[in-house]
Amino acid sequence: MRQVDTDSAPARRDPAPSRWAYRLHRLWLTPAVRKFLRLGLPLAVSGLALTWVFAQPQNRSAFTEMYSDIRRSIAERPEFMVQVMAIDGASEELSADIREILPVDFPISSFDLDLEAMQEVVEQLDAVARVDLRIRPGGLLQIDVTERIPAVVWRVQGMLELLDEAGRRVAALYARTDRADLPLIAGLGADREVPEALELIAAAGPIADRMRGVLRVGERRWDVVLDRDQRIMLPETRPVDALEQVIALHQAQELLARDLAAVDMRNPARPTLRMRPHAVEELHRIKGIELGDILQ
Template structure:
């Protein structure tokens, strides 16, 4: 038998163990606080240090200001960002003219210089405007969609002030004489603007004699008088006035009471109807 000979290879490339520095770093990396410091705290600190350094130097600060201002201006002045035209929808011609004259803008204007909030507040401050929607559409067109209040009543607030009201009692505009809107029901007296719902009910009930109704007068902010032609007046109670109007219509249909020499038909006392003649008073 041949003897076995064992040869040891004592030549190798190097020690596979990590270096001391690498070993210590690996040990540190296992610590959660060290990883947090390396990934978050250190970068933030370096960024803050750089920012403080830059802004503490006046020349560097002026450079950044000038550069950012020029960049914003060059971007804002691009033709595709300019608002060139204005379109107003949903407004009558008089209101459209008022809106165009009131808006504090001069077209064309950059979209970066356009203050949507300010423009919306200016338009909504107009009495005739209920709500407004503002947006910029393609082509550089400022589109203003207006929901206009519709006048439904003429209100004499004081002997020298006439206002147009919508059905909710909001002021739409002002007129200078009744003839300007003679097509609308006429209401008078303090507090009439907050009780227009009752007027709408009266109008529906009084259709048989609507051509004789002159005005609806609010008395002491509590009840209504219906003023008719020929200086006649119907005094309604503060409670259930519609019921009193219905009773009046029945009475007029059966007795033709409006054709008589009566000045006032008083329903304020539910227990007794009072008729006032133009010369004296008679109670029923």
């Protein structure tokens, strides 16, 4: 039998992986590593490539010009052009003011209109309570306005202002006769108490034909000013109740038809009547006559 020389036979390959191969295989099975190699690495390479491309000034200029050309070609398409402006809900004067503060040159692309900024500009007008801007089909810039409604005329320091029912300024007024249909309030701080002033004006309905307005005194209370230089001086608290008491007395005894200068209700528990000087003299004269008759 022939003997086999084991020293000259080739070594058999070990099927087990090497240590490094085993480690790389285990690393590949890690979800974070697989996600990085499949997604993160390509993105990183692409980012580096884009950074290198845009690091060149000529590449940046070319890209900017290309983007501007594409945007201009889209923005200037007929379906994106705005041709005219329409304003609804505003008076002619307010509409003119809106067109003045929004000097838009038509036609203009809708991409060039900043509707939010335009809305903020229009809302700064005193007469505007709320405004909504939108672009409607057909190239129409639609502006819907909710206008403040004047409720009173406010006179202060020789100036006239129109205020709404909340005391917000609507517009300046040049002559009282321009809005003779609105009640008049006067005095510093009257604009902050317009709701209360309107309550007083409503309560004074039975003497509305004689009322000239309500005056804020010391920024803390009201006087109701009547014709014939008469006043009803009201307290700081519950002025409407005090005014209703005076009107009830007037309806029962024609109080305000008498020769009075003022009805002082600042202390409702102790109303005071202020008579005119000649009325006081006449009263004294009458009392003197009565006293003389008694002495006789």
